[in-house]
Amino acid sequence: xxxxxxxxxxxxxxIFILPFFISYILFSLIPQITTFYNxxxxxxxxxxxxxxxxxxxxxxxIKLFTPAKNGSIDILRYFGNTMIxxxxxxxxxxxxxxxxAVFFTSFRLNLKGQQFFKTVIYMPNLxxxxxxxxxxxxxxxxxGPVNQLLMSSGMLEKSFDFLGMMIPVRLLISxxxxxxxxxxxxxxxxxxxxxxxxxxxxxxxxDGANSLQTFFRVTLPLLAPILVYTIITAMIGGLQMFDVPxxxxxxxGTPDRTSMTIVMYLNNYLQTSxxxxxxxxxxxxxxxxxxxxxxxxxxxxxxxxxx
Amino acid sequence: MKKLFALVLAAMMALSMLSFAAAEEEGKVLNIYAWxxxxxxxxxxxxxxxxxxxxxxxxxxxxxxGYQQKLDEALLNQEAASADEKVDMxxxxxxxIQKYVDADAxxxxxxxxxxxxxxxxxxxxxxASTADGVVKGVSFQCCPSALIYRRSIAKDVLGTDDPAxxxxxxxSWEKFEAVAADAKAKGYYMTASFAETYRVxxxxxxxxxxxxxxxxxxxxxxxxxxxxxxxxIDNGYTLxxxxxxxxxxxxxxxxxxxxxxxxPAWYFNFCMGNAxxxxxGCSGDWAITEGPAAxxxxxxxxxxxxxxxxxxxxxxxxxxxxxxxxxCTKLVSAEAQxxxxxxxNAKFAENPDxxxxxxxxxxxxxxxxxxxxxxxxENHTIYDQLLNEGLQNNLQEYxxxxxxxxxxxxxxxxxxxETYPAIVTP
Numbered sequence: 029x030x031x032x033x034x035x036x037x038x039x040x041x042x043i044f045i046l047p048f049f050i051s052y053i054l055f056s057l058i059p060q061i062t063t064f065y066n067x068x069x070x071x072x073x074x075x076x077x078x079x080x081x082x083x084x085x086x087x088x089x090i091k092l093f094t095p096a097k098n099g100s101i102d103i104l105r106y107f108g109n110t111m112i113x114x115x116x117x118x119x120x121x122x123x124x125x126x127x128x129a130v131f132f133t134s135f136r137l138n139l140k141g142q143q144f145f146k147t148v149i150y151m152p153n154l155x156x157x158x159x160x161x162x163x164x165x166x167x168x169x170x171x172g173p174v175n176q177l178l179m180s181s182g183m184l185e186k187s188f189d190f191l192g193m194m195i196p197v198r199l200l201i202s203x204x205x206x207x208x209x210x211x212x213x214x215x216x217x218x219x220x221x222x223x224x225x226x227x228x229x230x231x232x233x234x235d236g237a238n239s240l241q242t243f244f245r246v247t248l249p250l251l252a253p254i255l256v257y258t259i260i261t262a263m264i265g266g267l268q269m270f271d272v273p274x275x276x277x278x279x280x281g282t283p284d285r286t287s288m289t290i291v292m293y294l295n296n297y298l299q300t301s302x303x304x305x306x307x308x309x310x311x312x313x314x315x316x317x318x319x320x321x322x323x324x325x326x327x328x329x330x331x332x333x334x335x
Numbered sequence: 336m337k338k339l340f341a342l343v344l345a346a347m348m349a350l351s352m353l354s355f356a357a358a359e360e361e362g363k364v365l366n367i368y369a370w371x372x373x374x375x376x377x378x379x380x381x382x383x384x385x386x387x388x389x390x391x392x393x394x395x396x397x398x399x400x401g402y403q404q405k406l407d408e409a410l411l412n413q414e415a416a417s418a419d420e421k422v423d424m425x426x427x428x429x430x431x432i433q434k435y436v437d438a439d440a441x442x443x444x445x446x447x448x449x450x451x452x453x454x455x456x457x458x459x460x461x462x463a464s465t466a467d468g469v470v471k472g473v474s475f476q477c478c479p480s481a482l483i484y485r486r487s488i489a490k491d492v493l494g495t496d497d498p499a500x501x502x503x504x505x506x507s508w509e510k511f512e513a514v515a516a517d518a519k520a521k522g523y524y525m526t527a528s529f530a531e532t533y534r535v536x537x538x539x540x541x542x543x544x545x546x547x548x549x550x551x552x553x554x555x556x557x558x559x560x561x562x563x564x565x566x567x568i569d570n571g572y573t574l575x576x577x578x579x580x581x582x583x584x585x586x587x588x589x590x591x592x593x594x595x596x597x598x599p600a601w602y603f604n605f606c607m608g609n610a611x612x613x614x615x616g617c618s619g620d621w622a623i624t625e626g627p628a629a630x631x632x633x634x635x636x637x638x639x640x641x642x643x644x645x646x647x648x649x650x651x652x653x654x655x656x657x658x659x660x661x662x663c664t665k666l667v668s669a670e671a672q673x674x675x676x677x678x679x680n681a682k683f684a685e686n687p688d689x690x691x692x693x694x695x696x697x698x699x700x701x702x703x704x705x706x707x708x709x710x711x712x713e714n715h716t717i718y719d720q721l722l723n724e725g726l727q728n729n730l731q732e733y734x735x736x737x738x739x740x741x742x743x744x745x746x747x748x749x750x751x752x753e754t755y756p757a758i759v760t761p
Contacts, residue, residue, distance in 0.1 A: 074757045075717040076407060076438040096745065170582045192735055279399050280728055283737040285746060296753040300400045300721060303756055 114266030220254030447650030482626030
C-alpha cells in the first residue's frame with residue numbers, strides 16, 4: 029500500500045498563475061519568436077504587391093550593420109540618440125523622485141496636503157504621450173505662443189526655430205519624458221521607503237545621525253532593490269522611446285536624424301513598405317541590447333549592498 | 336397534417352425566393368475612403384443619396400503616407416470583408432493614383448456605366464487609365480495650377496496689378512528671379528515656402544523618379560528647382576517654411592509680405608483661409624496668371640475598387656460629378672472649383688459678368704481654361720507622393736542651413752531605402 033501523503037494545495041497555486049502564463053505566451057512569447065523568425069526573411073510590400081518572404085539568412089543584420097558612405101553605422105547612431113534622450117530625462121527623473129519621496133515620507137517634515145501634491149505630480153502621466161507631444165509641438169513652433177511671447181517681450185528679435193535645432197529638440201523630448209514619468213517614480217520610491225522598518229530611522233536618530241547621513245546610510249541601501257527595479261524598468265521604457273519624439277518631429281527625427289530613436293527607425297521600415305524582415309532584425313538587436321544593459325545595471329547597482 | 340406540410344413548404348419557398356431577391360439587390364452601406372473632408376462636403380451638398388443607403392466616410396490624413404496605408408490594408412482585405420465592410424469607392428491623389436490604377440484592386444468603370452468622358456479634360460482621364468487604356472476612375476476637378484499674386488504688392492513692385500502685364504513680367508524663370516530681387520529690395524518675399532515652386536518644376540520633368548531597373552534618378556527639372564531654391568534662400572527671396580506650414584500661411588494675412596503663391600482652384604478654399612479671413616485677411620487683393628511654366632497640382636480622383644457591392648450607385652456618383660451639368664455648375668459658382676466639365680467651364684469663361692470676388696473680379700475660370708491645353712500627364716510612378724515629400728523634408732534642413740547638402744541628400748536616400756526597399760539609391 030502506498031503511503032498517504034499530506035494534502036497538496038500547490039495545484040491551486042498553479043491554477044491561479046495560469047492566466048498570466050497563457051496571456052504571456054499568446055501575446056508576448058509567440059510574437060517574440062515570430063519576430064526572431066521574420067528577421068531572417070526578405071518580406072515587404074512594393075505598392076500593392078507582396079515581395080517574399082524569401083529566406084536571406086543574416087542578410088538583414090548585415091544590412092543593418094553595414095556602414096554608410098561617411099562611415100557611420102545608422103543603427104548605432106540611433107541607439108546613441110536613444111540613450112542620450114533617455115539619460116537626459118531619466119537622471120533628473122530619478123533624483124527628483126528620490127528627493128520628493130524622502131520629503132513625502134519624512135515624519136519630521138510631515139507635509140500637509142500630500143494627497144494633492146501626489147495627484148498633481150502624477151497628473152502628466154495620465155495624458156496621452158502623443159497629445160502631450162502635440163501640445164509642445166504647437167507651443168514651440170516658429171509661430172507658436174512661446175515664440176510670440178519671447179518676441180513681444182523683446183527677448184527675441186526673430187522667431188527661434190526650437191524644433192529645427194539639435195539641443196532644443198533633445199531637451200524638449202527629455203523634458204516631456206521627465207514630466208510624464210517623475211510622478212510615477214516618486215510613487216514607487218515612496219512605497220519602497222514606507223516598506224523600510226521605521227525603527228531603523230529612529231535608531232539612526234538616537235545614534236545622532238543627521239538627515240543626510242540617514243539618507244545615505246539607511247534609506248538608500250535599504251531602498252536599493254526598489255531603486256534598481258525602477259531604473260531597469262525606466263531603461264527598458266527609455267530604449268523603446270517612440271511616441272514623444274515621433275510626434276514632436278513628425279516622424280523625421282529632425283534635425284539631421286539626431287532625435288531618431290531605435291523604435292522610430294524600426295517604424296520607418298514598417299510604415300509604408302511593411303518590411304517585416306528589417307523591422308524584425310532591428311527588434312532582435314533591440315532585444316539583445318536591452319537584455320545586456322539590464323544585466324549590467326542589475327549587477328553594478330545591487331552588488332555593493334549584497335553581503 | 337398534409338395541409339400543414341404544404342403550408343410549411345410554401346412558406347419555405349416564399350422565404351427562399353425573398354432571400355434570392357435580396358441577393359440580387361445591392362448593398363445598403365456605401366464605404367468611401369478619403370484623406371480629407373473636401374469631397375465629402377461636395378458629396379453631401381450635391382449628391383442625393385438613394386433612400387435606405389448609409390454612407391460611411393473613412394477619413395485618414397495623408398501625412399507620411401498614412402492614408403495609403405489604411406487604404407491598402409482595406410483593399411488587400413477586400414475579398415474577405417463582409418459586404419457592408421467592403422470598400423465601395425475611394426479617393427486618390429495625382430501623386431499615387433498610378434499605384435491603384437495599375438493594380439487589380441480597381442475595376443474598369445465602363446462596367447459601372449461610366450463611359451462618357453467627352454467633357455472631361457484629357458489628362459484627368461489619362462491619369463486614371465492603365466497602359467492599355469482601361470479607365471478606372473474619374474476626377475471631379477481639373478487642377479491647372481496658377482501663380483496667385485497679391486495685387487497690392489505687384490503694384491508696388493511691378494507698377495501694375497493687371498494679370499496680362501504681370502504675366503509678361505513673370506513668364507520665365509529668369510524674369511521670375513529678376514522680379515524676386517526687386518521685391519526683396521522693396522522689403523517683400525517672392526515666395527513664403529522653399530518648396531513653393533516645386534510643382535512648377537516637377538510637373539515638367541522629362542523622366543520619372545525611378546527608371547526601368549528601379550534606380551532612383553534626378554530629373555534636370557528637380558536639379559533646377561534645387562539650384563533655384565538655393566539662390567532664393569541665399570538672397571532672402573523666400574522663407575524656409577514647408578508648403579503646408581503655419582509659418583507660410585500667416586503670410587496670406589493682409590499684413591503678409593509675400594507676393595507669390597502657386598496653386599490650382601482648390602487652393603483658394605483649402606489653403607487660403609487666412610486670406611479670406613474677414614478681419615485679418617485681404618480678400619479681393621489677389622489675382623492669378625499662368626506664371627513661369629504650365630503645371631498642375633494634385634486633383635482628386637474617384638476610383639472603384641474591385642468587389643464593391645454597390646456598383647450602380649458608385650457609377651452614378653462618378654457620372655454625376657463629371658457629366659451632370661447642374662452639379663458641375665454649382666461646383667464652379669458656389670465652391671470656387673474648376674470643374675472637370677469643359678462645357679460648363681466654357682460657359683463661365685465666356686460670361687463677361689462672371690468674376691471671383693476673392694480675385695478682385697477676375698474671371699479665374701477663363702484663366703484656368705486657357706491653361707488646360709498645356710497640362711501633361713507623364714512620367715509618374717507609384718512612389719511619387721513620398722518621394723516628393725521626402726525630398727522636400729530632407730532638403731528643408733539644408734535650406735535652413737542645419738546640415739550641408741551631402742548630408743541632406745544622404746538622409747533622403749536613407750528615407751528612400753527605409754520607405755521603398757525596391758528602389759536602388761545612388
